[in-house]
Amino acid sequence: MNIKSHSNQLKEIINSANTIILGKEHKLRLALTCILAKGHLLIEDLPGVGKTTLAHTFAQLLGLQFSRIQFTSDMLPADVLGISIFEQNESQFTFHPGPIFNNVLLADEINRATPKTQSALLEAMEEQQVTLDGKTRELPQPFFVIATQNPSEQIGTFPLPESQLDRFLMSISLGYPDAQAERQLLISDDRREALNNLASCLNENELKDMQDQVQHITTSDALLDYVQALISYSRESGLYEYGLSPRAGLALLHVSKAWAMLNERDYVIPEDVQAVLPSVVRHRLQPIDPDAPQAIDALLKDVAIP
Amino acid sequence: MTLLNKLQNHNVQPAALILLVGLLLVLLPHFSHLPIWLSFVTTALILWRACYELQLCKIPNKLVLFLLTIMLLTGIVFSYHTLIGRNAGSAMLLGLLCLKLFEIKSFRDVSIIINLSLFSIVINFLFNQSIPVAFTMLLALIFLFTALISFQHDYKALTKTTPIPLNLIRVNEKQHFRLAFKMLSQAVPFAIVLFILFPRVNGPLWGLPEDAFSAKTGLSDKMSPGRISQLSNNTAVAFRVKFNSAIPLPGKLYWRGPVMWDFDGYNWTAPSNERLALSNFEFTGLGQKTDYTVTLQPHNNFWIFALDLPSTLPERTRLSANMQLLSLSPIQKLKRYNLSSYTRYILPTYTHISNDRYLKLPSSTSTLSKSRLLMNDLTDSKNPKNTIRNVLKYFSTQDFYYSRQPPLLYNDPIDEFLFETKRGYCEHYASSFTILMRIAGIPARIVTGYQGGEINPLDNYMTVRQSDAHAWSEVYLEDRGWVRVDPTAAIPPGNIENTDDALRLNSNLKKPSHLFKSSWLSKQMKQMRFAWDAVNNRWNQWILGYDNKRQKSLFAAIGIPEITWQGLSQLLFSILGVLTVLLAFIVFSNQSKQKNIIQKTYFKFLKKMKKRGLSKSLSEGADDFCCRAIIQLPEQQLAIKHITLLYQQLRYKQYDEERLTLFKKNIKEF
Numbered sequence: 001m002n003i004k005s006h007s008n009q010l011k012e013i014i015n016s017a018n019t020i021i022l023g024k025e026h027k028l029r030l031a032l033t034c035i036l037a038k039g040h041l042l043i044e045d046l047p048g049v050g051k052t053t054l055a056h057t058f059a060q061l062l063g064l065q066f067s068r069i070q071f072t073s074d075m076l077p078a079d080v081l082g083i084s085i086f087e088q089n090e091s092q093f094t095f096h097p098g099p100i101f102n103n104v105l106l107a108d109e110i111n112r113a114t115p116k117t118q119s120a121l122l123e124a125m126e127e128q129q130v131t132l133d134g135k136t137r138e139l140p141q142p143f144f145v146i147a148t149q150n151p152s153e154q155i156g157t158f159p160l161p162e163s164q165l166d167r168f169l170m171s172i173s174l175g176y177p178d179a180q181a182e183r184q185l186l187i188s189d190d191r192r193e194a195l196n197n198l199a200s201c202l203n204e205n206e207l208k209d210m211q212d213q214v215q216h217i218t219t220s221d222a223l224l225d226y227v228q229a230l231i232s233y234s235r236e237s238g239l240y241e242y243g244l245s246p247r248a249g250l251a252l253l254h255v256s257k258a259w260a261m262l263n264e265r266d267y268v269i270p271e272d273v274q275a276v277l278p279s280v281v282r283h284r285l286q287p288i289d290p291d292a293p294q295a296i297d298a299l300l301k302d303v304a305i306p
Numbered sequence: 307m308t309l310l311n312k313l314q315n316h317n318v319q320p321a322a323l324i325l326l327v328g329l330l331l332v333l334l335p336h337f338s339h340l341p342i343w344l345s346f347v348t349t350a351l352i353l354w355r356a357c358y359e360l361q362l363c364k365i366p367n368k369l370v371l372f373l374l375t376i377m378l379l380t381g382i383v384f385s386y387h388t389l390i391g392r393n394a395g396s397a398m399l400l401g402l403l404c405l406k407l408f409e410i411k412s413f414r415d416v417s418i419i420i421n422l423s424l425f426s427i428v429i430n431f432l433f434n435q436s437i438p439v440a441f442t443m444l445l446a447l448i449f450l451f452t453a454l455i456s457f458q459h460d461y462k463a464l465t466k467t468t469p470i471p472l473n474l475i476r477v478n479e480k481q482h483f484r485l486a487f488k489m490l491s492q493a494v495p496f497a498i499v500l501f502i503l504f505p506r507v508n509g510p511l512w513g514l515p516e517d518a519f520s521a522k523t524g525l526s527d528k529m530s531p532g533r534i535s536q537l538s539n540n541t542a543v544a545f546r547v548k549f550n551s552a553i554p555l556p557g558k559l560y561w562r563g564p565v566m567w568d569f570d571g572y573n574w575t576a577p578s579n580e581r582l583a584l585s586n587f588e589f590t591g592l593g594q595k596t597d598y599t600v601t602l603q604p605h606n607n608f609w610i611f612a613l614d615l616p617s618t619l620p621e622r623t624r625l626s627a628n629m630q631l632l633s634l635s636p637i638q639k640l641k642r643y644n645l646s647s648y649t650r651y652i653l654p655t656y657t658h659i660s661n662d663r664y665l666k667l668p669s670s671t672s673t674l675s676k677s678r679l680l681m682n683d684l685t686d687s688k689n690p691k692n693t694i695r696n697v698l699k700y701f702s703t704q705d706f707y708y709s710r711q712p713p714l715l716y717n718d719p720i721d722e723f724l725f726e727t728k729r730g731y732c733e734h735y736a737s738s739f740t741i742l743m744r745i746a747g748i749p750a751r752i753v754t755g756y757q758g759g760e761i762n763p764l765d766n767y768m769t770v771r772q773s774d775a776h777a778w779s780e781v782y783l784e785d786r787g788w789v790r791v792d793p794t795a796a797i798p799p800g801n802i803e804n805t806d807d808a809l810r811l812n813s814n815l816k817k818p819s820h821l822f823k824s825s826w827l828s829k830q831m832k833q834m835r836f837a838w839d840a841v842n843n844r845w846n847q848w849i850l851g852y853d854n855k856r857q858k859s860l861f862a863a864i865g866i867p868e869i870t871w872q873g874l875s876q877l878l879f880s881i882l883g884v885l886t887v888l889l890a891f892i893v894f895s896n897q898s899k900q901k902n903i904i905q906k907t908y909f910k911f912l913k914k915m916k917k918r919g920l921s922k923s924l925s926e927g928a929d930d931f932c933c934r935a936i937i938q939l940p941e942q943q944l945a946i947k948h949i950t951l952l953y954q955q956l957r958y959k960q961y962d963e964e965r966l967t968l969f970k971k972n973i974k975e976f
Contacts, residue, residue: 218958218959218960219958220957220958220959220960222957222958223958266959267954267955267958267959267960268958269927269928269929269954269958270927270928270958271927271928271929271930274927274930300925301923301925302925303925304924304925305924305925305926305927
């Protein structure tokens with residue numbers, strides 16, 4: 001286990017990303033954790049807070065191909081997955097891969113698309129492959145989707161059903177930058193330009209290696225007790241519509257491992273779980289009382305660490 | 307394919323070997339009473355099976371097994387002339403148990419063998435209840451339990467019919483042993499409570515076979531030359547005595563046993579109907595009364611031993627006309643009784659004494675001719691006391707020897723002894739003295755019993771052994787009644803061949819330095835013997851001799867003077883209930899002990915932090931708490947960080963003794 005050797009690279013990634021997206025180090029770390037845990041990230045936020053920049057930054061830093069789809073209500077699955085077109089010169093169908101055939105895909109405003117298109121994307125995300133015209137095509141590895149979602153109360157949205165939200169490992173919201181970051185943002189050069197000049201810190205193989213190493217992070221009985229306590233609280237407290245699913249529990253544990261690795265530890269401590277918990281369960285837990293913004297915090301506050 | 311074959315394929319034969327060792331341990335004490343051939347056969351069968359387990363040989367087929375069984379049963383019938391009863395029955399059971407070893411087809415057979423072995427452990431105690439046997443059986447119990455666990459585990463792993471308990475997965479034989487030991491130790495408190503509180507009844511709980519109490523060594527109701535001297539090397543304990551008052555002088559320690567007066571020329575006997583003659587009589591005790599408690603080893607006879615002469619009667623006993631104490635039932639288990647005796651006494655005189663009984667000589671006229679001639683010289687018809695004195699003087703001056711291996715005597719034992727061999731043990735002297743008295747017209751009889759005893763300095767119990775068995779005479783003097791005369795005491799010390807005997811018989815004897823200079827080794831040996839004897843005595847007093855009386859006195863000592871068996875049962879079950887709960891609590895809390903140590907130590911740290919005004923909420927992680935604490939206590943941040951890191955590593959990474967010690971040390975110093 002060479003946590004240390006990776007830790008420098010991970011640190012470098014965070015530092016570089018920090019120069020692009022200012023004052024959001026915690027969010028950047030969560031996003032990187034999501035990538036290390038081989039999961040997809042959902043960013044739920046207003047337009048213009050840096051969602052695209054974030055996705056782009058990570059693609060650049062990790063040395064990955066990047067593409068972006070802006071979802072609209074008239075989009076079809078083919079616009080995402082690709083299409084076979086009859087080439088008259090060659091008298092045969094040729095497959096034109098869609099934007100999904102990239103390492104990092106930014107799916108912007110995913111809830112503007114119709115459910116049909118949404119599910120085409122989400123299925124591809126889950127299965128890491130695309131089946132078109134009876135032929136299965138593997139997606140490039142690593143494959144990582146950052147989807148953004150506008151707040152669902154906005155007009156012209158098709159909210160994602162719970163089952164599809166579950167496909168996202170984590171969900172975060174960036175939020176406005178604080179005053180100091182805002183000021184720096186205003187006075188500095190164009191972010192986009194700086195982004196293009198960013199040197200990649202990793203290659204694909206190194207990333208895959210790190211992703212594999214996450215599996216080997218130690219989780220003790222005491223920690224599993226805590227995770228189980230959290231899950232059963234979500235099911236039994238009566239604060240939420242549904243409790244956390246077993247998949248959510250696995251996700252929580254896996255993300256905690258990645259977070260521990262990011263923090264240069266080869267074992268998970270309860271603080272790791274607490275750090276990632278909101279972003280793992282936010283899109284999975286529906287508080288019964290929608291006006292209780294503290295519903296997620298209750299998990300952290302009311303569940304004792306055994 | 308048998309189960310064991312299957313097991314072998316899975317490399318789990320240790321289970322079978324453990325079972326065989328356990329069975330051998332169970333058999334070991336049985337060898338002392340089994341016929342020699344059966345001891346060999348059972349051992350051979352076990353070894354055969356062991357060789358098979360080690361894949362060195364094959365097991366016999368059904369026909370051979372059948373023939374073996376028939377031969378075994380025939381042999382037992384030949385040896386015991388029966389198949390039932392304690393001896394033959396246990397021999398049959400053990401033999402068949404060993405044959406069953408070759409009939410293992412399923413787990414059921416294994417469990418039958420183990421259960422029968424456990425039963426054989428109990429059978430052992432019908433023969434012998436000593437400490438070594440008890441310990442061997444304890445060891446056997448551990449082996450049998452381990453075998454049971456191993457087989458159960460392997461069987462379940464093989465058949466997968468039932469889910470295997472988690473704690474049995476991936477364990478080796480060592481862990482099976484540990485589990486067996488653990489389970490047995492958990493049973494210990496229950497065993498102790500059951501032992502102490504289980505209501506005791508008078509007499510045996512269930513009927514034992516008639517032959518259960520046979521073959522005990524010791525005195526008998528017959529005396530002939532050689533009878534007592536064969537006990538002279540038997541160091542088995544006859545009884546133990548605890549004196550509650552001053553210990554009498556060694557010369558007064560005559561423990562009265564069977565009294566005999568019927569002489570047929572060779573054997574002395576006491577006609578059995580005489581036992582019922584007298585129930586109370588009076589005598590004058592002189593000097594200090596001696597109070598003592600006797601713990602008598604079972605000897606399957608009616609007599610119980612008392613210092614000459616007892617002035618009180620223990621419960622369920624009576625006194626015969628010969629002043630011998632008799633129990634109402636044969637002594638078949640350890641018996642404890644309190645007594646008082648006067649070692650100096652005067653017996654009443656009778657107006658009439660049945661002279662034909664106490665003066666009777668063998669009817670044959672061809673014998674005793676020389677004795678009669680001798681008595682013509684020694685008799686003082688006016689003063690019987692002079693006659694006695696003369697005879698004793700004759701013994702002391704005529705070169706008589708006291709020997710443990712006296713020469714054999716044939717047709718005329720008295721004359722042969724007195725005038726030819728002149729070497730004899732106490733019974734020779736007692737018997738010839740009594741006969742000489744009768745020739746002189748003085749009523750005389752033989753008293754057998756024990757003389758002396760050894761005080762164990764470790765627990766102040768006096769131990770009387772079979773080797774202390776003795777015979778002496780009593781003569782009737784018209785003015786004094788029956789008077790004890792020990793002719794053996796007349797032998798000059800130099801004529802006593804064995805130094806132990808010399809010491810025992812002559813209490814006034816000064817230890818001649820050349821004779822009794824004991825080496826360091828022999829002193830140590832003696833010390834060890836005392837210690838072992840004291841342990842045995844405790845075992846007898848408190849384990850084997852724990853009867854309803856002891857039970858009652860135990861409860862009286864803790865303030866419950868009268869306890870009924872209903873009360874006992876209630877107490878028994880309530881204590882068992884409490885024990886169960888307690889044990890369950892200990893077992894369950896033990897499971898998380900490792901974790902608990904870390905947690906407990908960390909709580910100490912939290913307590914110390916609380917004193918400094920910082921308390922950790924339940925849902926707060928140690929790391930977060932550490933960050934908060936450092937801000938408050940920046941001067942101690944190194945220690946706090948270190949403790950937190952150790953805690954996290956111990957609890958969330960890996961348990962590690964070294965780290966734990968460091969962790970404890972850090973918190974102690976904090």
